[in-house]
Amino acid sequence: MSSPINLQHVNVKLLASNPEQVDLEPLIPVFHSWIEGQIFEELLLDVADYRHVQAGPGVVLIGHQANYSVDNADNRLGVRYNRKAPLEGSNQDRLRQAARAALAAFERLESETRLSGKLRFNGREIKLYVNDRIMAPNRSSTREALKPELEAFLGKLFQGSEYTLSHGSDPRSLFAVDVKANRAFSVSELQANLAS
Amino acid sequence: MKSSNALWKDALSGKMPENLAREVDIYETEITLRKQGKIDERLFAETRLRRGTYGQRYDNGQRYDGTKFQEIHYPSGELTKGPNTMWDAPGMQRIKIPGGGLNADQLETMADLAEEYSDDIAHVTTRQDFQLHYIHIDDTPSLMRRLAAAGITTREACGNAVRNVTACPYAGVCQDETFDVTPYSRALAKFLLGHPDCQNFGRKFKPAFSGCAQHACGLTNIHDVGFIAATQMENGVEKRGFQMFVGGGLGAVPYMAKLFDSFVPVGEILPLTQAIARVYARLGEKKNRNRARIKFLIQDLGIEKFKQLVLEERKTLPHDPRWTDFVKDAEQFTEFPLTPGGESPSTDSAGFKRWLKTNTRPQKQPGYVVVTVALPLGDITANQLRSLADIVRRFTKETVRTTVEQNFVIRWVSLSDLAEVYKALEAVGLGDPGAGAIVDIVTCPGTDTCKLGISSSRGLAGELRTRLAESSFRMDESVQHLHIKISGCFNSCGQHHVADLGFYGVSRKMGGFAVPHFQVVLGGEWEHNGGSYGLPVVAIPSKNIPQVVTRLTERYVADRASGETFKDFVKRIGKVELKKALEDLAKPPADPTDRSFFSDWGDPREYTLGDMGVGECAGEVVSSVEFDLAAAERELFEAQIALEGGQIEKAGQTAYHSMIYAAKALVKISYPNISDDPGEIIGEFRTRLYDTQKFWDPYAGGKFANYLFDAQRKADQPYTGDSSRYLIDEAQLFIDAAHSCYNKMGTTVGV
Numbered sequence: 001m002s003s004p005i006n007l008q009h010v011n012v013k014l015l016a017s018n019p020e021q022v023d024l025e026p027l028i029p030v031f032h033s034w035i036e037g038q039i040f041e042e043l044l045l046d047v048a049d050y051r052h053v054q055a056g057p058g059v060v061l062i063g064h065q066a067n068y069s070v071d072n073a074d075n076r077l078g079v080r081y082n083r084k085a086p087l088e089g090s091n092q093d094r095l096r097q098a099a100r101a102a103l104a105a106f107e108r109l110e111s112e113t114r115l116s117g118k119l120r121f122n123g124r125e126i127k128l129y130v131n132d133r134i135m136a137p138n139r140s141s142t143r144e145a146l147k148p149e150l151e152a153f154l155g156k157l158f159q160g161s162e163y164t165l166s167h168g169s170d171p172r173s174l175f176a177v178d179v180k181a182n183r184a185f186s187v188s189e190l191q192a193n194l195a196s
Numbered sequence: 197m198k199s200s201n202a203l204w205k206d207a208l209s210g211k212m213p214e215n216l217a218r219e220v221d222i223y224e225t226e227i228t229l230r231k232q233g234k235i236d237e238r239l240f241a242e243t244r245l246r247r248g249t250y251g252q253r254y255d256n257g258q259r260y261d262g263t264k265f266q267e268i269h270y271p272s273g274e275l276t277k278g279p280n281t282m283w284d285a286p287g288m289q290r291i292k293i294p295g296g297g298l299n300a301d302q303l304e305t306m307a308d309l310a311e312e313y314s315d316d317i318a319h320v321t322t323r324q325d326f327q328l329h330y331i332h333i334d335d336t337p338s339l340m341r342r343l344a345a346a347g348i349t350t351r352e353a354c355g356n357a358v359r360n361v362t363a364c365p366y367a368g369v370c371q372d373e374t375f376d377v378t379p380y381s382r383a384l385a386k387f388l389l390g391h392p393d394c395q396n397f398g399r400k401f402k403p404a405f406s407g408c409a410q411h412a413c414g415l416t417n418i419h420d421v422g423f424i425a426a427t428q429m430e431n432g433v434e435k436r437g438f439q440m441f442v443g444g445g446l447g448a449v450p451y452m453a454k455l456f457d458s459f460v461p462v463g464e465i466l467p468l469t470q471a472i473a474r475v476y477a478r479l480g481e482k483k484n485r486n487r488a489r490i491k492f493l494i495q496d497l498g499i500e501k502f503k504q505l506v507l508e509e510r511k512t513l514p515h516d517p518r519w520t521d522f523v524k525d526a527e528q529f530t531e532f533p534l535t536p537g538g539e540s541p542s543t544d545s546a547g548f549k550r551w552l553k554t555n556t557r558p559q560k561q562p563g564y565v566v567v568t569v570a571l572p573l574g575d576i577t578a579n580q581l582r583s584l585a586d587i588v589r590r591f592t593k594e595t596v597r598t599t600v601e602q603n604f605v606i607r608w609v610s611l612s613d614l615a616e617v618y619k620a621l622e623a624v625g626l627g628d629p630g631a632g633a634i635v636d637i638v639t640c641p642g643t644d645t646c647k648l649g650i651s652s653s654r655g656l657a658g659e660l661r662t663r664l665a666e667s668s669f670r671m672d673e674s675v676q677h678l679h680i681k682i683s684g685c686f687n688s689c690g691q692h693h694v695a696d697l698g699f700y701g702v703s704r705k706m707g708g709f710a711v712p713h714f715q716v717v718l719g720g721e722w723e724h725n726g727g728s729y730g731l732p733v734v735a736i737p738s739k740n741i742p743q744v745v746t747r748l749t750e751r752y753v754a755d756r757a758s759g760e761t762f763k764d765f766v767k768r769i770g771k772v773e774l775k776k777a778l779e780d781l782a783k784p785p786a787d788p789t790d791r792s793f794f795s796d797w798g799d800p801r802e803y804t805l806g807d808m809g810v811g812e813c814a815g816e817v818v819s820s821v822e823f824d825l826a827a828a829e830r831e832l833f834e835a836q837i838a839l840e841g842g843q844i845e846k847a848g849q850t851a852y853h854s855m856i857y858a859a860k861a862l863v864k865i866s867y868p869n870i871s872d873d874p875g876e877i878i879g880e881f882r883t884r885l886y887d888t889q890k891f892w893d894p895y896a897g898g899k900f901a902n903y904l905f906d907a908q909r910k911a912d913q914p915y916t917g918d919s920s921r922y923l924i925d926e927a928q929l930f931i932d933a934a935h936s937c938y939n940k941m942g943t944t945v946g947v
Contacts, residue, residue: 006199008198008199008200009198009199009312028798028799028800029800032261032262032799032800032801035259035261036261036262036263036266038266043268043269043270043271045254045259045268045286046253046254046259046286046330046645047799048315048317048329048330048644049644049654049655049658049798050315050316050317050575050577051658052572052573052575052658052661052662053317053572053575053576053577053580053625054580054624054625054626055577055579055580055624055625056316056317056575056577056625057315057316057317057577060315062286062315062330064270064271064284064286067315067330073316073577073579074579084197084198084332085197086197086198086199131311131312132198132199132200132312133308133312134200134203134204134207135199135200135203170582172304172307172308172582173582174311
């Protein structure tokens with residue numbers, strides 16, 4: 001698959017169910033323990049606490065190659081993976097890598113006892129961003145150019161199940177796609193789909 | 197780091213001012229040369245610092261994870277961007293905003309940069325700057341180009357240079373200002389930026405402007421050079437000028453600025469500042485950076501001698517047309533509203549009423565108000581910045597500024613638009629009430645990101661803010677307007693000296709374990725441009741600071757005389773009594789298994805847990821040292837009381853003795869039979885602790901030991917009010933450093 005857009009700095013955010021029940025404070029020791037154990041392939045460095053900011057980045061695990069966060073941007077709580085370092089490979093490789101990382105983080109958080117099982121994937125909603133305005137400006141030409149890439153990626157992720165896509169129109173915003181699956185998926189199902 | 201970095205230079209070609217574009221090109225070349233090892237790391241460090249690119253906590257390649265120190269293996273290996281500063285380690289980018297003035301496009305640029313290069317947050321500082329954290333140095337040229345295209349430079353945002361020129365954010369609209377200082381502050385900022393006479397300082401140099409003497413907004417008293425608007429009649433014509441102050445500064449030991457001239461005509465402020473810069477560059481300390489600020493030069497020379505040297509220098513300056521080119525335009529300078537003025541809105545909404553009370557301020561122009569957007573801990577998201585840009589475009593001619601209280605003000609809001617402005621701000625989480633009130637806490641980054649942080653100032657501020665957010669509006673009116681300011685260490689970036697309730701981070705040992713603490717600083721004054729500085733009363737464990745706030749505010753409400761300010765209340769009640777009221781909070785937790793004391797706010801890692809495994813081996817000597825350090829603190833407190841009572845000589849001598857006690861406490865660890873002779877104590881202290889660098893701060897080096905040596909050198913000279921006051925501050929820092937040294941020795945010295 002070819003695309004004129006070199007997709008780098010892909011962000012994947014998996015939205016949470018019942019966000020009003022989620023307390024972000026216990027995330028701080030959880031993220032510190034992730035640093036202690038260096039549990040991911042990225043070099044994990046620090047924890048930034050922005051709970052005081054409304055509709056903000058929440059609690060962020062700062063890494064060298066990527067950040068992980070439980071993010072509340074747009075008042076939509078979710079687990080977000082923000083790829084900072086460039087990645088080799090195709091656009092599909094990069095989309096899959098970011099999705100796999102976000103799913104892996106969510107899987108751990110869903111089973112994290114310190115969060116009392118309250119942080120759960122809502123099963124349907126995913127937001128994809130490209131955190132680079134010059135490579136992927138938020139305009140219709142980017143949407144058109146990336147459409148085949150996104151269809152291929154989401155086709156694999158949902159294994160042919162139907163979904164809807166929507167885009168914000170503010171040209172100042174990052175290029176972003178709201179994806180809503182027509183049926184609910186668990187984190188492990190999506191992981192298996194990507195691995196298939 | 198960003199794969200798009202190579203694209204921005206071409207994309208912005210022709211959109212950046214030529215000089216800024218050239219500067220970024222040079223900087224980018226220097227980055228390349230450093231990567232090739234062709235520039236020394238120290239030189240490169242100063243190069244990047246002068247462009248506002250700082251290091252950040254953990255950039256030395258190791259991090260304490262709560263149980264052990266971990267090496268951080270960055271991909272770039274041993275490549276450094278300064279001494280002991282790893283190349284790949286996240287850093288901080290400071291962005292200068294002269295006078296805090298921005299337009300909507302610049303807000304949007306800041307939003308884009310926060311989102312793409314940082315962690316979605318832009319932070320407003322106590323000097324009207326922005327800071328972006330967790331930035332990779334490879335991204336900084338692109339970031340700077342994007343700023344340059346928006347008309348912003350980061351040049352001299354750090355380093356030994358002229359820092360941001362700050363100004364009252366209400367200038368031009370304040371009801372009781374003398375005149376609008378905006379164009380004068382801008383002229384000075386432009387004139388000094390990159391000026392050849394300002395490139396050889398031993399330390400930084402901070403200017404500030406205020407339109408009046410009575411309010412706090414310009415904080416001229418805490419600046420290296422401060423200007424307060426003044427007028428005088430000449431031949432029946434009112435002429436503009438400035439009261440000019442020099443040598444103020446906070447830092448470890450705060451100095452109040454001294455009057456240089458009661459009236460400097462506007463056409464003289466640029467050349468006179470240039471002359472000051474030349475004298476400072478020529479005579480200021482260069483080797484010992486701890487005495488390199490201009491305040492020390494002025495202290496050493498005396499203000500009259502300093503003034504004489506500056507006026508002589510002024511006569512030698514070659515004429516520069518820029519000195520006066522701006523003056524005519526400055527007198528005509530004005531801003532305009534977007535919509536006609538209106539009338540006060542009527543409302544039944546409790547939230548709106550509360551916001552109107554704390555977050556709006558009438559302008560001198562009828563029908564308009566200044567709206568304050570209160571930012572929690574000075575933080576704002578990228579989306580909020582874009583929303584703020586929309587709001588200032590919709591309701592004003594983009595008249596928005598940052599403030600030294602880490603907020604924004606939107607100027608020229610018509611009263612008839614207020615309800616809509618509130619609605620728009622509230623919709624994006626920017627409608628919090630309490631601007632300038634007790635809940636609007638100022639804090640430096642502290643241990644979150646700063647390499648110098650000792651305690652978590654942001655963690656404490658967040659906790660206090662949460663507790664006060666609702667309760668503050670039910671508090672007595674007299675308490676609602678108190679100022680809380682917090683610094684993570686003694687360096688005062690949180691401006692704790694000029695707060696009603698100030699706190700700065702220190703560490704203490706309790707039961708053999710290190711515990712994060714804050715010194716409680718009382719008696720400071722925010723008004724009158726930072727009119728007086730508070731003094732430390734007692735160090736309290738971080739986790740007990742909320743109780744300190746509760747107790748002191750309740751006591752103030754209960755015992756306050758009619759109309760009495762908090763500063764006057766502290767003076768009347770006295771530090772002895774206030775210390776007594778807090779003393780039980782300074783003690784270790786009653787429950788020895790309560791481990792919460794051994795971690796800081798917002799950080800679950802045990803605070804210097806490394807000490808715990810070996811702390812026990814110190815045995816009785818540990819108790820003895822702690823006892824002696826406590827005695828030193830008591831002695832220092834006596835010095836404060838003496839100073840308050842006007843016993844200047846006694847205050848100075850007692851402060852000096854407190855340092856001797858603290859030094860002896862440490863010497864005794866390796867030389868139990870040390871005598872009480874000050875000369876022997878200091879000699880042994882020098883040999884055993886200073887020369888061996890055991891009494892060595894990781895960043896300040898031997899600074900605090902030099903306070904002791906200086907005090908010894910001057911011990912036979914009479915003390916003045918100023919010198920005894922400075923010595924008390926220095927003694928407090930010396931004792932704090934003795935505690936830190938002792939904490940470190942717990943892991944390294946078998947006693």
